[in-house]
Amino acid sequence: MNWKTLMVNLLIALPVVADDFKTANALYDAGRFAEAAALYEKITPSSAGVLFNLGNACFRQNKLGLAILHYERARRIAPRDPDILANLKFAQQRLGVDEVNQPSQPFRRFWTNVTASRTQVEWSWMEITAWWIVWLAVAGGIWLPKWRTGFLLAAAMAACVWAVATAALISRITSPPEAIVLVSKAEARSAPVPLATALFPLTEGTRVAIREDRGEWWFIERADGKQGWMARSSLERI
């Protein structure tokens, strides 16, 4: 699909999306949360607002694991939206998984929060901008030796920003996909078979990293580093 076709399709789709969105909001207001959720799910492409409202509809149906899943998806699109962050935290607190979903090591927790604070596209633009500033400053230092110190200082600062943005990008690209536990009681097992030893329990709303995919079983890792096998039916990829 080329850009023109994409734009035409978007222009046609926008009014339809807006209509469905308003209808779903009205259903939500009327307390018909299940119907609202079904309508939100039909809307494509899923935007941050649609996913946020879908999360709210799930929350009102007391499907807190699903609500967390949709809030997390919304956060991937709009990572600094205060409403999304507030509802995500609230739902996690209700399920008692807000601490479980955070890495235990302080630096890892800090870095996870840093990388999650921007989308991949935002990190990409930051990296490119800083990169261009570095090269322009180097060029300025060569052609305008009178201002060399200033240019080199600017280049050094831009290089620092570039390093952070690059590290964040690499971290985002190389980090494994994540999933949310959707069942109230789940257990991570020592092997991808139902009768394997249960290693540790997982509660609804827990976020895990998918380390290996073996069809019906995923090898997962919790934020605290504990690993085990889980049936795919208990989880949904973010």
Next chain:
Amino acid sequence: MKHWLTWVLLLAAAPVFAQVRVTATVDRNRIGFGESLMLTITAHDTQTAPSVAIPKVDGLRFAGPSVSTSMSIVNGTVNQSVGLAYQVTPSRPGEFVIPSLEVTVGKQVYRTEPIPIVVEKGIPQTDGSQLVTLRVQTPSQQLYLGQTAPLNVQIFARSDAPLKGFAGFSAEADGLGYQYRPNLKSGTYIEGGVRYNVFVIEGAITPERTGKLHFGPCVVKAQLTVERRGRPADLFERFFGREEIREVPFTMDAVPLEVLPLPEEGRPSDFSGAVGQWDLEVTAKPTQVAVGDPITLTIKISGTGNLHRVSAPKLAGLDEFKTYDPTTKTTPNELNTAGERIIQQVLVPKSAGVKQLPVVRLSYFDPIAKQYKTASHPPIPIVVQPGAGGQATIVSGGLRVRPEEKLGHDIVYLKGAPGPVARVFPPSAFWLLNVAPALALLGALAWKRRADKLRADIAYARRNRASRNARKQLATATDCEQIQHALQTYLGDRLNIPSSGITASVADERGLPRAVREIFETCDAARFAGVAVDTAALKQKVQQVIDELENTDG
């Protein structure tokens, strides 16, 4: 001096007077498959080393020999012997016979007695069974279905036992839901004057069916340090000692257990399957609310027993409240023999007439007291104010006012617009934008270097523009003089010399192509002798010369 001579005479005379005797012995007749034994053929009362032809024995492999000599003098009698030691390794379990061997000492031939040996399938049980014993420790041999009871396996190892550690543990516990912690607890114990090191494998059982069940047999593989048999194999072994670690299994017979069903007698109507000893702790927050505001009722159940069978207590009198499904957080200990479960129930009072929260009751079966018990908490009083907090309010005109939402108590309301969609940065654009500044800077640097060189190096600058200038002049030239001037300009620039001084002879001196001289001569003939010249052909010839020189390096 006299005594020393006596000894020498005795030693020299010994072979003459002694009768040579040959024996074959093994260090043990019964070994386990995987072990080796030592076969020693000794020639007594001689200093001559025997020679032996070892026959082939099916299933036995002989390695060696190593030769040893010994001499002793007892009550003036000299005993000498020479031994040949072979390491014998079986290739399968079974019974074997080392046949009579033909041994030659000097010129005399002797025969040894056949030696039977038995190779058992496994490592034979040593007398270590007295060193390590296993026992089971459980509160009672009578259990109830659904009960979780601790069951520890104690390993008593005598303090003088050469115990290095444990290599494995297994237990049969069909229907008992047995699980254990991998880490051992250790301590000491004295019984009958004997000191034991005690290791405990902590575990728990949760019977899954009623009837007579058995725990065990269970096996612990202990690592014991044992002396290696036979002669030292090498210097390394002699230096560092001859101990080896051997895994020896120790077993414990099955222990009978009786699993009873939960009694029908005295069973409360609200009993939901909890077994153990449980305490109840109930809190509510906030206790002063407006109609429609949520109250979080927190029920904490803690104690010992099977936490997985404890479900949320059913609350009576909920008609006055709007309720949501409770959330549960369970924290059992590693063996699920104790722990706590926290249940949070959101209750929203429907009217200002509500004065208290429902009574919380938990009925459970206590397997120690062998009876049903009920833990309860009295109703918590609350104050409910009339009002519309948290509820949608319809005002005149039919406009719906957006509900007031409180962070920390409720979720943020819906978004009014779909907002941004997920975007992807095209990888090709990403890489292009990353490579572009580097390429641009490198290009600019190259351009700057060239400009600097053109400014600083006149010869390079002239040479650089020679062809371009000559072609321009040649394009506008209409007669021989102008054509010759174009060629002179080109050559002057190329050779970095004044162009006006370039003649045919200069061209020769500089080693230029012959065509250059011909062009000069043609032009001179046209200019000074009035010879007619085809200017187009001449221009083409000049062009060819320039091309040729341009293609020539230097």
